[in-house]
Amino acid sequence: MRRLIVTLVALVLPLTLVALAQEPRSRTVILSTTTSTQDSGLLDVLVPMFEKETGYTVKTISVGTGQALALAARGEADVALCHAPALEKKYVAEGKMRDRRLVMYNDFLVVGPEADPATIKGETSVVAAMKKIAAAGARFVSRGDKSGTHALEQRLWKEAGLTPATPWYIESGQGMGATLAIAHDRQAYTLTDRATMLAFAKRVGLKPMVEADKLLLNIYSVTEVNPANGPKVNAAGGKAFAAFILAPEAQAVIKSFGMDRYGQALFVPIAGKKDEDF
């Protein structure tokens, strides 16, 4: 028994030391972002570029947009890359965040089963399509997780003047991939971003129903955390990341990202543009 314990300690102690060795935080930037940027793989390309260029180490915390912005607004991150313009502007107005600038957009689409029970295929107005879904009582799966996608969906219901209700309205409370899988299983409509839909196209038999409405533009912005939020905010690191993602090199990467895998770009870079341009 004693030998066993000694062996165990000898094996595990060095591991403890390795696990506890940390790099200093001042060279670390915490990037608070949404699941869609992570799931698309874009950050796996951009983050190493930034680290190489600046020497910073990035900790990417990828959660729903609501949580990502709430963490940033609390000073628990240094910079946010999110897609909920209204919420971002609110935090900037409250002085918790600052310097919100547009980075890129992709678009959302309403997808649904081939049978199209609410006959919305080809509808040009997404609000009209939502009204038809509700009127037909056709199943619709919502993210229900305060993500950027969920925020947009709620806005669409509001514009349609409707309050979606059970039993046809299903809240998944999960990420986009899981939500698409549930919608496929229930033969339901759902609102999805194009990148996730393309990633799941092989396994999810849902078809695009409504797209290219101006309301379906999904605009990503970079917003710095106001260092007034706490002494530990790495303001210089946050600023450096914002400058990096808006610079021509990163914007060029964004422009071609996804071509090799899906045959079409997933995002359109828009650094320098304003909200009014859309």
Place this chain on the structure above:
Amino acid sequence: MDVLAEGVRRAVGLLLGGDPEILEVLWLSLRVSGTATLIALCLGIPAGAALALTRFPGRTLLVSAVNTGMGLPPVVVGLFVTIVLWRSGPLGDWEVLYTPSAIVLAQAVIASPIVTGITLAAVQNVPAMFRLQLLALGASRVQMVWVVLREARLPMLAAIMAGFGGVISEIGASMMVGGNIRGQTRTLTTAMVLETGKGNFDVAIALSMLLMALVFGINWMLTTIQQRRVL
């Protein structure tokens, strides 16, 4: 079913090919959960032995608390450890949130009650007369506890297995306090959730096979030690 068959096929390919990213994730999981289990053993064995061998007011309450702790939901631990480690939290100055150390901390919190509870039960199973006999033969208190622990070593190996098995397969706490950062805090379970979210079911299946093989291998090793001297 094709997804499963295709997934298993690609999984075997990924594992045999020794994909460096998968190996890195495997190594981190082993390191973090091994360390957390070790910490839990250091805390749980003395605590469990002390609870088993002493009588004091409120003991039943404490033992009930330990038994409840054995089923502590990882996501609850994750939430509280995150809040404590936030920059604005009481331990914010440690600056360990979103590092492997944070996962070690959370997993140690999860595993400690498991180790304590099993040690408690194991030591209580050693007959009280045996302890009296040891003291009568002139053993000091420390010697008595050591011999009793030796007597209870077989069920206590179960404590290691339960503690390690619990934390290496836990997801809620690792995700919250680690942040699932590529190359830094991505463990087997958080990688599995991410790959499923991306639609890469084959990689997710590969990771789950790896996790199960790992837990089986470690349990096999410990069971071999445990059963060796039992006839």
